[in-house]
Amino acid sequence: MVDYVLRALQPYFERIPSVARPTEHVPFNQKLMWTLTILLLYFVLSNVPVFGLDPSSIDIFEQYRALFAGATGSIIALGIGPIVTASIILQLLVGAGIIKLDLTNPDDRAAYQDFQRFLVFVMIAVEALPQILGGFLKPNPLIAEQLGVSLAVVSLLIFIQLFIGGTLIVYMDEVVSKWGIGSGVSLFILAGVAQSIITGLFNWVVPPNSAMPAGIIPRWFWIAQNYGGEALLTADGLRFLLVDGGILALITTAIIIILVVYAEGTRVEIPLAHAAVRGARGRFPIKLIYASVLPMIFVRALQANIQIFGMLMYNRGITIFGEYVGSKPISGLMYVISPVRGPQDWIPSLVKASPYFADLPEWMIILRLLVDASILVAGGILFAIFWVETSGMDARTVANQIARSGMQVPGFRRTPQSLERLLERYIPKVTVLGGAAIGLLTLVANMLGTIGGVGGTSLLLAVSIAYKLYQDLAKEQLTEMHPLVRRMLGEEI
Incomplete structure (x- = not known):
């Protein structure tokens, strides 16, 4: 039934404006x-x-702000959330066989992309409307009075602005993906995380209800001026330096960056030789993090949407799923499945230091940590498999690309089938292993905390994206010098 509806609506999906692909090589x-x-x-x-x-509006994406690459209170407040959510829904529908599409078939892949674009616009409305109707994004009564209109009209204006901002993000992503380097989604995440890290290091502004500056480096100067050496050398003083002083977050950030770069460089390389050009050789790398870190976006986006559902229920007076303070769950199921973002979320003594969690049982704190670990590892594996299958990174698609480029594996028959059998030995296993590894890295980063509070998922994504962007820049320069390489990579000369 779903397939029939999709095929019937396909002509209408094709009419949705999109950024045209370049007809020739872009310098x-x-x-x-x-x-x-x-x-x-x-x-x-x-x-x-x-x-x-x-000004009293609540940002329900506050805990995921760096990940979703938006800005609180701006017209792009939704960030890449609609794109990611639409991708999750479509991948689940295709992966479960509800929508039967062969993504190795060009026509089916085009249908997939057209339907995904339509679904993104639907998700822009779906993510904006509940925030307005649920009372999280509130219209300003003063503005309504000055304009001489009702609050409902101002709410409509807010929705229109968010929809325009979400639409701009969609087309900006398409411009980068088709005419630029890398993808827009990755670029926006990297920009947002980099901005948060720089702010987390150098921000001298003192937050409300705090005596210390927000930035780590200004905080050190404040500590040096207000604490003596003897007080800092005690057990409580060292804990204060590590957690509140930001030293643990700084060390964790540095270690995670090193580990991700190391994991990105760990690979199995399959030797290739050109069938028509003697001496033309190359290697096809299968990285440990084969599916990249992007599946972690899907995991956190799924959690974010569940949390939004919980907030909407709580705002309607339904507390069966848990209670909230602002955008933070403090009890019930929503607390258990919320992400761990630092030592203050899983070390019982630090958790109970907050007045909202003073009576929280320790088993619930431990359960939250175990649930988050399970979600990250299992979700990392599951979405890594989906990503590989739907993005053309599976063994069959890669084998066909290598065969079309004229390359072959020495010692094997020059057929896509033989290449596929060879790649099947590595790609599925590396996909699962890489998904689990990136889930564990994310968990460790979340448990120890990061600079600027960007979260382990966002930090891993930023480092991986920066590494990939460096590789893309090197590849683009290589293809400029050697046009034959473009043909090997599946591009037109």
């Missing part, structure tokens, strides 16, 4: 220009506030 300088232009536009839009929004 490196132009790709770099498009990428930097979109990045600049992203930062500009992140500083454009939503007109008519009341």
Whole structure:
């Protein structure tokens, strides 16, 4: 039934405007220009506030802000959330066989992409409307009075602005993916995380209900001015330095960066030789993190959407799923399945230091940690498999690409089938292993905390994206010098 409806609506999906693909090779300088232009536009839009929004509004994505690459109170507040959510839904439908599409078939892949674009616009509305109707994004009564309109009209204006911002993110992502370097989603995440890390290091502003500056380096100066050496050398003083002083977050961030770079460089390389050009050789790398870190976005996006559901229920007076303070769950199922974001979320003494958790039983704190670990590892494996199958990284698609480029594995027959059997020995196993490994790395980073509170998922994504961006830049420069390489990579000369 779903397949029939999808096929019937396909002509309408095709009419949704999209960014045209280049008809010929785009030079490196132009790709770099498009990428930097979109990045600049992203930062500009992140500083454009939503007109008519009341200052008392609640950001329900506060705990996922760095991950979703949006800016609180701006017209791009939804960030990449709709794109990720639409991708999750479609991958689950295809993976479960509810929508039967052969993604190795060009027509089916085009149908998949058209339906995904339509679904993204649906998700923009779905993620914006509940925030407005649920009372999280509140219209400003003063603005309504000055304009001489009702609060409902101001709420409509807020929705229109969020929809426009979400639409701009969609097309900015398409511009980077088709005309720039890498993908827009990755670029926005990297920009948001980098901004948070820099702020977390150097921000001298003192937050409300705190005596110390927000940034780690200004905090050290404050500690040196207000604490003596003897007090800091005690057990409580060392704990204060590690946790509150940000030293643990700094060490964790550095270690995670090193581990991700090491994991990105760990690979199995399959030797290749060109059938028609003697001496032309290469290698096809199968990395340990074969599916990249992007499946972690899907895991956290799924958790974020569940948390939003819980907040909406609580705002309606339904507390069976848990209670909230602002955007933070403090009890019930929603507390158990919420992500761990630092030592203050799983060390009982630190958890109970908060007045909201003073009476929380220790078994519930431990259960939350175990549930988060299970979600990260199992979700990392599951979404890594889905990502490989739907993004053209599976053994069959890769084998066909290698065969079309004229390359072959020495000692094996020059057929896609033989290449596929060889790749099947590695790709499925590495996909599962890499998904589990990245889930464990994310868990460790979340448990110990990171600079700027970006979270383990966001930090891993940023490091992996930066590493991939460096590789993409090197590849683009290589293809400029050696056009034959473009043909090997499946591009037109």
